[in-house]
């Protein structure tokens with residue numbers, strides 16, 4: 326069997342240059358050429374996973390099919406490549422140290438002093454190589470989070486240096502992403518920050534093979550040549566990546582810049598199959614030429630940081646393109662929705678989505694927004710907490726259960742319509758202990774959701790501790806809120822619908838995690854369609 330080839334993507338100058346999008350775009354091009362590719366993200370923080378991080382700190386926590394709570398970049402990888410990722414695709418410093426310390430306690434290093442080099446770096450190398458060999462990929466792209474020169478990424482850079490030395494340059498290359506700022510005052514692009522960040526890498530023993538220069542505007546050939554000369558990189562290996570209107574344009578731009586071809590040549594792999602990207606380009610054409618516009622309100626409490634809802638906003642981009650419709654996603658702060666201003670804030674919307682979330686902050690605003698959607702026949706999609714809030718709203722305003730609530734918000738409520746799952750009651754640790762990952766769901770054949778999915782056996786990803794309290798099911802059914810999706814093994818209610826409403830669906834799972842460019846999610850497609858009417 327051919328050896329697995331490794332591509333490392335590092336970043337210099339600043340964070341947020343879009344390493345995840347460049348990695349995803351390169352992977353897309355290689356995949357379109359017929360290679361089996363996966364992408365892995367390394368996060369240099371000490372949390373074992375981002376599940377315990379506030380979305381304000383780190384954006385959305387993305388959940389894989391196997392139930393790993395991971396970095397939001399894995400969402401981009403899946404959306405671009407249309408193949409699932411798993412726990413192995415996200416390494417954190419916390420996870421590496423945890424494994425090494427467990428091994429030390431077990432006695433695996435008996436007699437030895439356990440050190441960053443070689444024990445931590447060996448564990449990093451093992452985790453990197455594991456993805457390629459276990460899943461049998463031709464190419465593994467590993468994105469190193471943070472910026473070169475950061476104290477916390479040093480062991481990773483050292484691991485890359487070692488892998489490169491062990492496998493040779495034809496099996497392992499480094500792409501370094503930097504920023505080339507434009508100085509208005511002098512009217513010039515400046516290459517010095519790039520030169521300095523390459524020096525940082527050189528100090529760590531790594532000569533980058535390819536440079537991707539991020540810039541606001543297009544770069545001149547002179548600038549590229551200057552960077553090539555001073556950074557000791559071939560001219561063809563200096564690639565520009567200027568800002569574009571949508572991240573989905575980046576694979577096409579990288580193809581124009583021949584990034585994939587340069588990578589393949591360096592890895593001594595065939596460049597025979599040209600990636601035409603037919604489906605991808607069709608998607609882009611639809612995305613850029615919408616025939617109509619709808620405005621959908623996303624009611625949530627983390628709206629100050631749009632990255633907190635990354636997968637939801639991307640799902641709307643995919644579903645919008647299918648419907649040839651531009652979705653204007655208006656982020657509405659749930660704490661700002663009050664009894665007296667609800668209609669003013671919501672009346673111009675074509676649809677309302679209440680977002681996932683935890684804790685009591687902003688809950689009442691979410692419930693008010695749902696009441697508005699239900700009473701005014703505005704299409705509504707509730708995701709996870711958004712479904713739970715719809716259940717609470719219905720209890721309070723239709724069933725007249727005064728003070729009905731989720732026990733997450735009020736443990737003393739007389740009507741705990743949403744309650745802690747049985748298996749959660751004994752859980753004390755917070756990290757990785759929710760109901761996580763994919764679970765099967767049986768969909769009611771005669772339902773809106775079944776029309777959308779066009780099938781009745783589905784499987785969707787979860788991330789929650791609370792559930793619908795089946796004790797109240799009859800009350801709901803009698804009054805017109807119907808369970809249309811049930812987990813066959815545990816009898817948990819996964820979907821609630823109001824059939825008499827134009828489009829009112831609450832789902833306990835997260836459809837947004839599985840929407841991709843090639844496979845937009847049916848629920849989002851159907852919801853946007855309903856909003857267009």
Ligand code: GLN
Pocket residue numbers: 680681682683684708709710711733788789790791792
């Ligand atoms: N906080 C709720 C629960 O744990 C909802 C979680 C979510 O929206 N992801 O059940």
